[in-house]
Structure formats: structure tokens, C-alpha cells
Amino acid sequence: MNETPLQKAHRVMAEKRANGEEIIRMTPLEKSKANPSSLRLAINAKCWECACEQRKEISTCHLNDCPLWNVRPYQRDEVDADE
Secondary structure, three states: OOOOHHHHHHHHHHHHHHHHOOOOOHHHHHHHHHHHOOHHHHHHHHHHOOOOOOOHHOOOOOOOOOOOOHHHHHHHHHHHOOO
């Protein structure tokens, strides 16, 4: 079975729900603190913090002079909204 990482994550979460396991959701800040060596998680956490914890604010960010602007998370949300 050739699953993409997203498909695998969906399958694992479905199995946890089926088994009645508690699903713990973490904010980008919590994820970054849990794995401090991840550059991607650090970028996500910084954008989350800068945008007052609002995903929509990150995707529509207009601060293009920010050094993280080109690599900010949720950019696909902005493209989807334009269509």
C-alpha cells in the first residue's frame, strides 16, 4: 500500500478514533516546543504567534518584507480563496 504521508495520518487518526483513544491537538507553538530542532515547526510557530493565532491572518499576510513571508504556512488557503 503506497500511502502519502497525509493519507497515513488520516488512517492513524481514524484508527485512534475507532479505538476510543483521546486525540490531543497541539497549537503550532506547542508543536515547535515539542520538537525544537524542526525549522518548519519554528516557522509555523512564529507566523502563528505574529498573526495572533489566526490561520486566516497567516494565509492573507501582506507583510511581504518579513523574512518568513515566502515560506509562511497556509499559503494554499490564499490560493484556494481566490478561485
